[in-house]
Amino acid sequence: MTTALLTHPDCLKHITPHGHPERVDRLMAIYAAIDGMDQTGLTRVQAPLGDDAAILRCHPQSHIDAIKAAAPADGSIALDADTHMSAGSLTAAYRGVGAMTTAVDMVLGGEAQNAFAAMRPPGHHAEKQTPMGFCLFGNIAIAAKHALDVHGLDRVAIVDFDVHHGNGTQDLLWDEPRTLFVSSHQMPLYPGSGAADETGAHNNILNVPLAPETGGAQLRKVYEATILPALNDFKPQLVLISAGFDAHRNDPLANLNWDTEDFAWATEQLCDVADTHCEGRIVSTLEGGYDLDALAASTRAHLEVLIKRGTHG
Template identity: 65%
Template sequence: MTTALYTHADCLNHVTPAGHPEQVARLEHINGALAGFPQLDRRDAPECTDADILLCHPQSHLDAITAAAPANGWRSLDADTHISPGSLIAARRAVGANIAAVDAVLSGDVKNAFIATRPPGHHAEQSTPMGFCLFGNVAIAAKHAMERHGLECVTIVDFDVHHGNGTQALLWNEPRVQFFSSHQSPLWPGSGSENETGGHNNIWNFPLAPHSTGQEMRQTYEAEIFPAIDRYQPQLILISAGFDAHMADPLANLNWQTEDFAWLTRQICDLADTHCQGRVVSTLEGGYDLTALAASVAAHVQVLMEKSA
């Protein structure tokens, strides 16, 4: 068994304004880094259905995003979030890849999967695109696993440097999900305090101080997050894999190294081996220094492949 890689050339057609950090080059650099892994099970990200998006978002949100897509150029949904002619299908493939990856992992077709798509998703709230995100990709994956596969215990680990406010909002009242977010604080979007615990004590936020290192991250996960996952005994682990906590990233101030992402991935996979037959689906979120992003994704996927062998 090996690791499935879901991606699609359509995700290169989500074009943002010149100088925007969430740029086409992110995926190009990731594709280059993963080209050296021929043993990956490479799969085209399918386009999702409307029903998939509606697992987390109202019809009005889907209609608004669809109507916003311009015929040319781009349209700004807020100061940071933009949509171009190719953005809608790219976003639908990001959702579709999450649906397909959950299906593949739960069926035993593959042990784990990495989704290299864009735009990212963990900032999109019920009716609000924001933070470069249009739809809540990972939250939708969790809902799909529960509503269509009958899972009752799903864990999401979000290690992006920015708080996963969208995933938190979409799953706030969902007792079948345990959501963890470690993130720099203070930092945009300003949410993610420890007292934000969800409607069923299902939200766990772990703010990390600016300029803290991977050592502080490891201590937090070992003392707080891993024991909580152990107690929960999830049937599936989803990862919001943002690589912008890297010390080279221009949008934040954490000082993780590439090997910290490999360490964290290995620990999460070990928990998955213990509780859910190794079933992990990881989805790209942030990471904006192109060299650090490519190296960190490669390290992350290398561990996924080792654990799936």
């Protein structure tokens, strides 16, 4: 089978203020890196608009209403010090939801072996009723609930290797026993959550905080000692990845020292878990990553692994 790549030009219409790290150039850098790849084994898909029914599996109607009411007709507004909306942001956010539910449909329906959603704004900081950290809707949590409630799965694992803790995903899935949320992240760092003793209502959350300057060798030890055993014990029927590439040593917003090959290695390990438990079924989505060269190289490496494993197993 192939790897599905979901994206949409509407994501380029989410405009943040000058100097903001989560900017249009991020997606342009990723597009350039992907265009330079061998396209064999890659199926490009235009992300559709998501719907409120999908969002309501994680967020209340009041959150949807507030996001819609905040959306400006022109210009840009600030929801908080970090999170902004322009005239195109609402549509881009709905494309992000649609990308993830469609990717789940494709992978579980046998149309693709795995999938990567190159979308913005990102999603893993959006809490039930609070947009924050550049994020409006919790896309990956919505994808997990879609797999559980629409496709009838019993166990979905979410792995977040963004340098920042996925506080939104944790908040949205805190009470969901059918999910295992695993996050490795720098601590201390924004948003300040993600301590090891935050384990969820059903022991369904595994936080692995990492000290500043943690490099690739330590990353691999943590995965082999803690994260991979937990995933294998859970036996997921689908693996979702919050693929943030801001743990790279060149990223300006944090202080971990991962290299491009570390993201490729982590992707390989997660593919092994998926091969063992769920016929290789993985859906990944872009989260952070703010050095353009590091982001482009790391995203390409991540996608190359997915394509290789999707084509050859």
